[in-house]
Amino acid sequence: MAITINGSGSISGISTGGYPDGSITAADLASTLDLSSKTLTLPAGAGGKILQIVSSGNHTTNDSTTSGGGNVVDSTLSATITPTTSTSKIIAFMTLMTYHGSQGMNGIARIKRTGPSTVYSGFVQDWYHPTGAGVSGNISLIFRDAPGSTAQCSYTAQFGYYGASSGSSVIQLNKDYASNVNGQSHILLLEFA
Secondary structure (H helix, E strand, C coil), X not given: CCCEECCCCCEECCCCCCCCCCCCCHHHCCCCCCCCCCCCCXXXXXXXXXXXXXXXXXXXXXXXXXXXXXCEEEEEEEEXXXXXXXXXXXXXXXXXXXEECCCCCEEEEEEEEECCCCEECXXXXXXXXXXXXXXXXXXXXXXXXXXXXXXXXXXXEEEEEECCCCCCCCEEECEECCCCEECCEEEXXXXXX
């Protein structure tokens, strides 16, 4: 096909890939690029970038439960993220400040994700103390998740304990035994391409 310079200033007849490399610069392109309904293939090694970060902030609410025997309940510590793509991975980091009210308790925690479905991380435990009461500690957990959707996801800390499961036993979040004031817990969510 012949290359034609039309009277309107447009050029026709150039085949796909017909421009020499480097002949079109960034300045020649529009300020926005609409790729809707198109598939963009990135070069190898271009994945794994952080797309967004969401933090629960400094959570100081004093949650408590008497649910023992390995059972857990939802805390009020939660963070919500809407994945950019359905292939994104979410890494959830959780740190809980815990307080044991009775001897023989072993605090446990996990992260629950709701939307588009409900899944759970594995349990983690803080230290067990055989004697005395009023021991504070920290539980940290990392949860790698693949929601497989662009629907909003909420990540909630769940906590409970093993042992000492009488009705008077209690485990609390964000209580500092020494000063009897609230501590701080956190959830941090990172979305990776």
